[in-house]
Amino acid sequence: MAESFLAQSAVDESAAPPPVTVAWTGASGIDYGLRLLQCLAQGGCTVHLLLSDAARAVAECETGWRLPAAPAALQALLAEQLAFAEERLRVYAADEWTAPLASGSSAPRRMVICPCTVGTLAAVAGSHSNTLLERAADVVLKERGQLIVVPRETPLSTTHLEHMLTLSRLGAVVLPAAPGFYHRPQRVEELIDFIVGRVLDHLGMVGMGHSLAPRWGDTPPG
Template sequence: MSKQFKGQITLALTGASGAAYGVALLSRLVQFGYQVHFLMSEAAKVVVATELQQTWPQQPHELAKYLSEQTQAVPEQIKVYSGLDWFSPVASGSGAPKTMVICPCSGGTLASICHGLSDNLVERAADVILKERGRLILVPRETPFSTLHLQNMLSLSQMGVTIMPAAPGFYHHPQSIDDLIDFMVARILDHLNIDNEVSQRWGHE
């Protein structure tokens, strides 16, 4: 890793609603000087197109360029891998970052991680974090949660995974959707131990 970055974090978007959370988190990680290994499931591409009304490039190097332009990232700050790139650093404990966030995290992805299926790179990267005893944060966006969802989340929590449902607060009197998104992004950054003032905190003016 280049010394110009404060650290490395793997960020994955999957097929749950809430793509805007992941995109905002990517922008903040870049802003705070982290190198991001970026992954998307096939379903996430559909969600991005539907919710954000954006058409992202399909090829990893083109997507990396696009996201870098959108976030004003420096060269090599955003690394993008295809869903089956088993030779990428995130696929192996010897090369992967020790921290990963899946935001948003679908119920299917959550179940696959819980049971170690590793059918695609997102699931494999999460499996690597678990086996290496790293930090894994999952941001499920589903309602209501089924018993299976809850059982899988409990099992993952018992493995040391942080479960952070996309449930923004309202005590900061949000004035826009962006305020609600920033609330969740700020909480995720807190759990990544990244100092930030992205959203107003309880008890602070």
Template sequence: MSYKKCANSISLAWTGASGAPYGLKLLSCLLAADYQVFLMISSAARVVLATEHDVKLSANPEKAREQLLEYFDSQALSLSGELHVLGKDEWFSPPASGSAAPKQMVVCPCSTGTLAAIATGMSNNLLERAADVVLKERGQLILVPRETPFSAIHLEHMLSLTRNGATIMPAAPGFYHNPKSVEDLVNFMVSRILDHLGIEHELTSRWGYGQSQPQDIDN
């Protein structure tokens, strides 16, 4: 398959951690922002997606691409970007090489297994290689782990990755914006990811803007 170079391109990966709604929302926002998205989906991620969001994706990358576009269309979303779904062995795709890979990549959700593989430079599949490329090329790698509690092994991998330039952004939504739904919590996390990517959005209100001050409470 041939690919065309695009000014706004990004790599996105979904792995087997809980948090499929985060990944779906982030993908829709990237496409709505007119990005070319290279999406990598692990086999465990497909299981999680079917379990948490009732979206069943084919293991065939092109079929999965069609299914995702149909899903977004059913949600009446206006998406102007370009989506490429890549298989784990597509070594000739842009994310596999430092000479062509996007400078930004997000793994959302990120399993602790994927976290470990990236931290140790395993590169056993395209997803791991793509993350390794972004790190070695001094690009922007954001990892969104969803696990609790974290073991010392998990924390050591996070510290190693942070020291090597990655951003660790655990899926830990705040509540100061008074969420009324699960969607509000999802939007909170996705909005923080978009902030770090430098992508404008209106998913949530900004701290200090349009917020009323809490009234003093007598003890």
């Protein structure tokens, strides 16, 4: 995994934002999810993390980093690497149905699936809830919370587009991993930060999204 995704930063404990559920699935672009988790850690946010087996496979393929299958082991590793306070990060198994994420009475009202496969997109759009990840997303939707999905697929079939439209009508934000180039990026990390910054904007992480990439109009011409 790139060194830039492991940087540590002090956290302002007095300004902790509301908790958020983050999910990683098997779409290409695991660095989007890693960078998002890092930024949330730096922002003092409590994170409930879910990931699929396919996400582990993609992480090893794209970063060379083997993510432990045991939730406790992965939680300890991420807390150490990203400077998460132990009480601010919780990793769950795919079938951990007693997790607070499975019920509207205790689940966070904000969730980001980043990156999001089109298979996960379809399952959430259809309220399948076959895994805790799918159930957590369904809970956020039914409770009228904030669900952000970051699909990474191309081209998109008619079925993919229909599922995105369904989620949009349900109130979800469909935020494709399609970075802009007006800020003249020179490194891959700048493209990743562009998307992560937009996610942070929608989560209401004041100032954090803005600090990752210039906004339109902030880039001088010439």
